[in-house]
Amino acid sequence: MAVFVLDRRKRPLMPCSEKRARLLLERGRARVHRMVPFTIRLVDRLQADSVLQPLRLKLDPGSKTTGLALVREKETVDVSTGEVLRAITILMLLELKHRGQAIRDALASRGAFRRRRRGQLRYRPARFDNRTKSEDWLAPSLQHRVDTVLAWVNRLMRLAPVTALSQELVRFDNQTMQNPEISGTEYQQGTLFGYEVREYLLEKWGRECAYCGAEHTPLEIDHIHPRSKGGSDRVSNLTIACHDCNQAKGNMPIEQFLAKFPERIRKILAQAKAPLRDAAAVNSTRWALFQRLKATNLPVEVASGGRTKWNRHRLQVPKEHCLDAACVGHVDTIEHWNQSVLSIKATGRGSYQRTRLTRHGFPRGYLTRSKSAFGFQTGDMVKAVVTKGKKVGTYLGRVAIRASGSFNIQTATGLVQGIHHRFCTRIQCADGYGYSWTKIASTQGEAGMRAAHAAALSLPGLNPGVSRANG
Structure with missing residues (x-):
């Protein structure tokens, strides 16, 4: 797994190996910039003093999960045939899990509560839907998919010198291309x-x-x-x-x-x-995502789902979202695909709702107005070193705060409850995502x-x- 590297002005350099990153940190030449994805910042180098290689970010958009693959590509020419061959080396594999269904359910629930209050508590005149929508309007659950994918594209572009993008866009109909009258x-x-x-x-x-x-x-x-x-x-x-x-x-x-x-x-x-x-959701968002990717001013390669599957079978790569992304477009050889995958789950940044509701839509209890307690916020990544009590050990994960100071920590192995705040140290602020590492199962x-x-x-x-x- 590659480690992202920034220069002293926070501009992206070529990613390095974990071993080299450890040596740079031990020798004092780098500082930890971000924990997930792990990024270091050099203190003695500028981007102008470095040699950058072309990196390509590949995407396989999906309804529930979008696969991303950051690859280094090298093109050679076959002397005998004159064909251009593209060999790629995978630097990082990521899978972004969307929360579109949760957004859809929340909006449906909120709409049902509103209709009941308007209809049964007191009479209110009907509110006609006289608002206009733009031509490129998408439902919130669909717009979320486009926004989160683009947010991670922009984040990876800030962490690595990405020079090109690839997206699985359509499955081209070769029949009509060969015979338009069919x-x-x-x-x-x-x-x-x-x-x-x-x-x-x-x-x-x-x-x-x-x-x-x-x-x-x-x-x-x-x-x-x-x-x-x-x-x-x-x-x-x-x-x-x-x-x-x-x-x-x-x-x-x-x-x-x-x-x-x-x-x-x-x-x-x-x-x-x-x-x-799922197919309807992807069809509704793929062109919107394509237009947003074009706005990055980077060359965007589009390919069909048929070619992705053909590449995967020809190269004998397992069926995974992130590996589908690596197989998008023109690929002749692929290296280092069997590595850990950074699983990113969109969790949101909390809610404006100040109460819980009964099944009839009436308030039940009140939530605290402050979103932080003892210097922590729900969603922060913390490291808890418990030295005494029944839960002695070290825990790393996302924290859920309580005003009492007894926190819950969601680790890779499960939920740990009742960890006092004095044992916790924040290592990364909440950013609306949960992170975990997985292995290629196939x-x-x-x-x-x-x-x-x-x-x-x-x-x-x-x-x-x-x-x-x-x-």
Whole structure:
């Protein structure tokens, strides 16, 4: 994992290794500038005295999690073919977890309370929605995704000499590019039809068997209502199943196949009709994010999701949000992908709400007006060294304050309650995010299994709209 380096005027230099950062700190040539992401500031060097290499920040926007990868790229020319080859070395992997759903739920709850108060407590005339909205207006839960991603892009640009950006923007339709006149049945049954359906189903059903929940196994497309009994090829009638469940179901209706599991039947039927909300959220925000990235005045490379997946399979990289970001765009080789990932969770900066509410929308208790106590604020990263009592030990994490002075600390291993403030030392102020370190869960073997899974769904002899079991 790379360490960010700033010069004595807080301008970005090339990141260094952890070992070199430790030596610079021990020799007094650097000071700790920030704990997470760990950044040091040199006291004896300026940016003009350093040699900078081109760094690229890659993004894979998602509905719940956005992957980011800071890479150093090197381009070479193949003498035999004259093709430009791009080799990248990963310096840092990050995953930004959004809180759009929490914002949506909070706004819905607030609106419900307001409507009840207006309607039942006393009569108030209806307030007509006569406010105008700009053409680029997004719902708060969607705008949050754009703002947080751009905030971290700007932060990483201040910590590292980023010279270019890459974003997964669209999945280009090669059929219309090759044949602009294609339409009707020829388009619907073309080369991209099966691919789009498979990817849609994999995302919608969480890449697991709808009947038994099996993961990391080759999956097949199955008709919920069999074709032999009048079932259609619509996406709402399709699901994914492992080979054993697909064979066992055969041409039986789902009500007969899962007769002993009525709750699972209701869940499958409800999920089959539900739209893929994550895809709608990404589609609503990707162009807004692209326009904001262009405003940074850095060159922005855009690529398709199909190319990202192709790069990942060709380079045998596991399926992770941050590694998807590293595979965006033109990539020929990739190094140092198996490293720790900085997981960033958007937590917000507190609330203006001064009371808790009952289920009827009436106030219940009052919250303290001051957001700090004993020099600490909820969300600060603290280090607590407890020397006596039942909780002897050292704890590092985010703190939740109380006016009594007995704090809670959210560590990487769990919540520790009842830590007195005199044992705590603040190491970083609250910035609206929670941090943790994770490892790449997938191994090379699992990556091979995922590749086999994708291959099983893309067999040339398999019609994506017809499963073998259903005939």
